[in-house]
Amino acid sequence: MSEPSERMMESREEVMVSPVRDSSPTVRIAHFLKPSVPFNDPLVYDNPSSYLPSPSIFDAKKGRLTVKFSGWPFPPRKWIQWVDSMHSTYQSLWKKVDIYEAIMGTKFHFLKDEELIFGIAERWCSETNTFLFPWAEATITLEDMMILGGYPVLGDSVHRPLETQELKKIEEKLILGRQETLRTTSRKACIHPWMTIFMNSGREIEHEAFLVAWLSIFVFPRKSFLVRTIVFPIAIHLARGTPIALAPAVLASIYRDLSMLKQTIVDLTRNVVDVSCEEHLQLELRSPFYLLQIWVWERLVVLQPKPKVINHGSPLIGRWHRVKALKIGDVRSVIDSTMDDFVWRPYAIFASKHRLFFASNSMWVPLDHTLDKEILAFIICMRIAELVGLDCIENYLPHRVSMQFGIDQDIPGSVTRINETRETAWNYYIRPIFDRKVYIPSRFFEPDVTTRYVEWWKESVLGHQDPVKNLVQRKRSPRTSKKRSNDANSPPGFPPNHRKSSSFWSSSCFLLEGSESNQIGVFPSPFATGKTDVSVANGADIFAEKENVIEYVGPKCDMKSKELSSFALATDHGTIGQVDLQMNPLVEIESETSMAGLQEAGEKVNGNQGSQQSSLARDRVNLSWIEEDNSYAFDMFVADLENRISKVERVLAELKQ
Structure with missing residues (x-):
């Protein structure tokens, strides 16, 4: 079983780059799934046999x-x-x-x-x-x-x-x-x-x-x-x-x-x-x-x-x-x-089906007895576990693929198997959650990798091959990467109607955990404003200038707590028994889309629903924020519109250059 000190997530300031070839290094607060390799540990470049590809291209017929x-x-x-x-x-x-x-x-x-x-x-x-x-x-x-x-x-x-x-x-x-x-x-x-x-x-x-x-x-x-x-x-x-x-x-x-x-x-x-x-x-x-x-x-x-x-x-x-x-x-x-063209979060386009996990804004979700069932399910998806099947037990290592959950990627740490018996493995799967809060990214956020991850990947997996050649030569597009089209009816260079947009605006705000008061707030990024003064309290980075805190109360869940009796949350004082799903979770939101989007969210919280004069970019943000019970076709239309606008902007920029 895991120790009470075990935590699922951590946040720290890092130099981050895109996993694809269109990013410049950026210093920002990043969020990671644990465990990751500590900085004071020497990086041992392992080459497991399974890491190596097949010695030749496999042909099922020739391979008999x-x-x-x-x-x-x-x-x-x-x-x-x-x-x-x-x-x-x-x-x-x-x-x-x-x-x-x-x-x-x-x-x-x-x-x-x-x-x-x-x-x-x-x-x-x-x-x-x-x-x-x-x-x-x-x-x-x-x-x-x-x-x-x-x-x-x-x-x-x-x-x-x-x-x-x-x-x-x-x-x-x-x-x-x-x-x-x-x-x-x-x-x-x-x-x-x-x-x-x-x-x-x-x-x-x-x-x-x-x-x-x-x-x-x-x-x-x-x-x-x-x-x-x-x-x-x-x-x-x-x-x-x-x-x-x-x-x-x-x-x-x-x-x-x-x-x-x-x-x-x-x-x-x-x-x-x-x-x-x-x-x-x-x-x-x-x-x-x-x-x-x-x-x-x-x-x-x-x-x-x-x-x-x-x-x-x-x-x-x-x-x-x-x-x-x-x-x-x-x-x-x-x-x-x-x-x-790899899509890390393909289901974000269908956000209306999973409103809490694919929300418009990033948020810190307190892990207490009021936790919503949907959030709890996705938290289980993001933590290491043993998977107990009918006739097998397999290890589950989501910290190695954190970008699939919208979380930044660092060098994954090693995990000890806990699979001596079927009962032991299952108890590890349903072990208590010891984090006080968990970070849920915006569905528009594009996760990155640390620079040391790039070096580790080249050395440990690809040898002398360089999969990220020219990694920092081109700045990442503000919203979406290029898509290849298989639809003859689409204009050259543009995606067909069924393609989805995989990325949106970058963040200009960060959410940091407070010190003794344990307050959560939205802080302006010093890398966006030019301010670099950072104070440190109890191991957490706190930006000096604090903006308004946006709080969001999630929808009430009507699922009875006994239906999740296998799962428990844990605090520093012990385990909270059954998860009470009758109460609403209090969620603090961190904007990772745009300052205009943050302002609009703040106006909704304060009851101000008045119209605001907005630019074309603001209109696009507001359009993508619609969260009503719309059909999948509408969700895909919105994402496709974002994708096509981005394509036009990039083509125009290239022509001007």
């Missing part, structure tokens, strides 16, 4: 490898009918336990691109569970499981037993139902006869049987889609309204399969595996690997086909229903050249 994607099902028509028939009765319960989008997402079908999967798998490092790109690390995270997959991060373990006799009797009925499937012609406990037995049967355990089918086909599948008895307790708990943390279990299975695939690729390209010309090596991947392909599409713009427009309230993953992959000749070289 057949991969069975058991977790990539085609949704049967009968299943879709069952979902529709259960929807009206159980949708409120599904939303209560946070599996509604995961279930509704099973109605979609995703076309497989094996070349893309093999290409991205070559970049996998099984020692860190991250992809190693020429410019930085990235990985599929719990945030992706929650937003893309619709799986809950909070809840009890997937191994929670059935405690009461009532629940055990339900399990016995499910076992009897499974035995019925064995008497069919297939003589196997297959899903199709299971659905025939229970679908619209009116049995008292039909909902549990439905959830068993969902878990067996889409969440924890095995070959031939057999009914799995190991998921019976999970289905029973969910049917009774008990939240189960499916996200860490699903992500653990994806990590496991990625490591298996990467090792197989390495062995085949190095001729470690003895396979004759007539034979094929069989490899079964049982995790929902389609989530990996969609993760790539969401972040690597050059590999992204045109997504579909979805209705407000539809699962985000529906954008990729039956979307055909782009025909890419050499996926590996395209991935290596996509530095300027």
